[in-house]
Amino acid sequence: MKAILDTLEERRAVARLGGGETRIEAQHARGKLTARERLSLLLDENSFEEFDMFVEHRCTDFGMDKQKIPGDGVVTGWGTINGRTVFVFAKDFTVFGGSLSETHARKIAKIQDMAVRNRVPIIGLFDAGGARIQEGVAALGGYGEVFQRNVLASGVIPQISVIMGPCAGGDVYSPAMTDFIFMVRDTSYMFVTGPDVVKTVTNETVTAEQLGGASVHTTKSSIADGAYDDDVEALIQMRRLMDFLPLSNLGGVPEISSFDDPERIDHSLDTLIPENPNKPYDIKELILKVVDEGDFFEIQASFAKNIVIGFARMAGRTIGVVANQPMVLAGVLDSDASRKAARFVRFCDCFNIPIVTFVDVPGFLPGTAQEQGGLIKHGAKLLFAYAEATVPKVTLITRKAYGGAYDVMASKHLRGDLNYAWPTAEIAVMGPKGAAEILYRSELGDPEKIGRRIKDYEERFANPFVAAERGYIDEVILPHSTRRRITRGLDMLRGKKLENPWKKHDNIPL
Ligand code: HXC
Numbered sequence: 001m002k003a004i005l006d007t008l009e010e011r012r013a014v015a016r017l018g019g020g021e022t023r024i025e026a027q028h029a030r031g032k033l034t035a036r037e038r039l040s041l042l043l044d045e046n047s048f049e050e051f052d053m054f055v056e057h058r059c060t061d062f063g064m065d066k067q068k069i070p071g072d073g074v075v076t077g078w079g080t081i082n083g084r085t086v087f088v089f090a091k092d093f094t095v096f097g098g099s100l101s102e103t104h105a106r107k108i109a110k111i112q113d114m115a116v117r118n119r120v121p122i123i124g125l126f127d128a129g130g131a132r133i134q135e136g137v138a139a140l141g142g143y144g145e146v147f148q149r150n151v152l153a154s155g156v157i158p159q160i161s162v163i164m165g166p167c168a169g170g171d172v173y174s175p176a177m178t179d180f181i182f183m184v185r186d187t188s189y190m191f192v193t194g195p196d197v198v199k200t201v202t203n204e205t206v207t208a209e210q211l212g213g214a215s216v217h218t219t220k221s222s223i224a225d226g227a228y229d230d231d232v233e234a235l236i237q238m239r240r241l242m243d244f245l246p247l248s249n250l251g252g253v254p255e256i257s258s259f260d261d262p263e264r265i266d267h268s269l270d271t272l273i274p275e276n277p278n279k280p281y282d283i284k285e286l287i288l289k290v291v292d293e294g295d296f297f298e299i300q301a302s303f304a305k306n307i308v309i310g311f312a313r314m315a316g317r318t319i320g321v322v323a324n325q326p327m328v329l330a331g332v333l334d335s336d337a338s339r340k341a342a343r344f345v346r347f348c349d350c351f352n353i354p355i356v357t358f359v360d361v362p363g364f365l366p367g368t369a370q371e372q373g374g375l376i377k378h379g380a381k382l383l384f385a386y387a388e389a390t391v392p393k394v395t396l397i398t399r400k401a402y403g404g405a406y407d408v409m410a411s412k413h414l415r416g417d418l419n420y421a422w423p424t425a426e427i428a429v430m431g432p433k434g435a436a437e438i439l440y441r442s443e444l445g446d447p448e449k450i451g452r453r454i455k456d457y458e459e460r461f462a463n464p465f466v467a468a469e470r471g472y473i474d475e476v477i478l479p480h481s482t483r484r485r486i487t488r489g490l491d492m493l494r495g496k497k498l499e500n501p502w503k504k505h506d507n508i509p510l
Contacts, residue, residue: 332362402431
């Protein structure tokens with residue numbers, strides 16, 4: 001019996017070594033951890049249960065029959081994060097560059113199926129060179145199997161991708177269909193075709209970093225939702241993120257006991273809005289002061305900074321926060337901000353996470369660049385997302401809510417459940433100056449007259465009461481009581497049931 005047990009241990013030891021000591025050293029020399037080291041940081045201690053450790057590829061071409069490494073370039077299985085189950089796979093770059101073979105794909109597909117069947121999230125750690133070149137169409141078929149499962153799992157379980165090395169070819173499309181993508185600065189990059197192909201096809205000389213590094217994908221393309229300095233930080237932050245997320249669309253939001261009094265009053269909020277309506281203030285100050293313990297997991301912090309999105313908790317339960325940011329472009333809605341927020345609203349709606357919206361928006365951004373770039377369709381994405389969402393929606397207008405943007409930002413008319421305003425709110429078709437200049441164009445030459453018109457408009461509409469008189473605002477609330485009002489509101493809405501008419505799926509403007 002001892003010999004049998006020893007054989008198992010020996011085989012396990014070989015499998016755990018992946019591509020061998022030299023390749024592990026090379027991985028470390030590049031500032032990267034190995035697949036198994038990464039999983040041990042991501043998961044609770046000793047919680048990882050590995051599957052398919054002895055799986056080998058079946059390719060016989062190009063001398064591959066003589067090169068078999070147990071595990072075949074991906075480590076798969078399940079474990080727990082702060083006690084909650086999660087399925088995981090981690091590409092092992094030390095084995096054939098983490099490239100995907102038919103059997104490698106089967107390992108991933110197996111845990112994708114199990115994660116959906118058991119309604120728990122799946123996290124993929126990527127560090128790989130795309131399709132196993134020696135396998136040809138068998139590898140392409142393998143990708144297809146993984147992609148199909150990504151799509152079927154979408155909206156059922158959270159799917160998270162962490163890019164921790166090269167990620168090319170087929171390896172970018174699977175992450176692209178998951179809910180969130182995070183990257184590691186300087187060691188990871190993502191592109192469909194690498195610098196060599198770019199050079200051949202377009203004659204453009206570009207580095208991997210310029211083409212698809214973390215800074216490109218977090219600031220320009222918006223492919224990535226965040227980036228971290230190294231593997232360790234990235235994995236710790238993933239643990240933090242998972243604490244905010246439901247296990248599935250049926251799981252309900254996690255509840256984490258909080259020391260923060262749900263009734264906490266914050267008098268500093270009474271003076272958050274500057275006297276001058278054109279002066280900015282930081283909406284993140286409001287978010288941090290209102291949510292539990294100031295704990296806010298921001299998504300896409302470096303892209304379209306005129307809107308802020310992320311996860312937080314109120315009375316221990318997860319919420320999704322969407323907030324216009326007056327500090328950047330006066331908080332205006334443009335194409336990027338609309339797309340960014342729309343996808344987030346849809347994620348929250350998929351997973352039954354209540355949405356809290358803070359509104360201070362002067363409207364949509366005018367100009368040829370925006371119009372020609374499809375602002376109508378991109379803006380409509382956010383409008384569509386809010387309108388179709390059936391989760392509890394609590395909205396607070398702190399200052400401006402002008403024009404179409406008033407409607408879009410979770411207004412009463414889009415089935416907002418609780419629509420609050422601070423006394424400083426200004427709800428109108430446009431700003432008083434613009435309005436008076438259009439209505440009284442003939443008086444433009446007379447500064448005194450037009451000044452009076454502006455003042456009249458300001459007095460009539462630059463307040464929340466016209467909207468409150470119509471019931472579009474449920475209550476004008478005192479800024480210092482914001483946390484209390486929102487927490488109580490969310491508590492009241494816990495049993496909310498709202499269903500959209502049956503359909504195969506909607507046709508959101510893409
Ligand atoms: C087989 C691969 C491989 C691959 C890397 N390796 N990529 N083996 N298939 N796709 C192997 C290398 O031969 C090498 O083996 C080891 O992994 C490490 O690779 P290096 O090139 O030495 O590492 P590095 O210099 O860091 O470069 C990493 C890399 C590069 C940028 C990922 O390897 C690379 O460009 N690979 C090919 C990427 C690619 O074009 N993939 C196909 C995409 S098409 P040895 O034994 O020498 O150490 C695709 C189609 C799917 O994915 C589309 C679906 C929509």
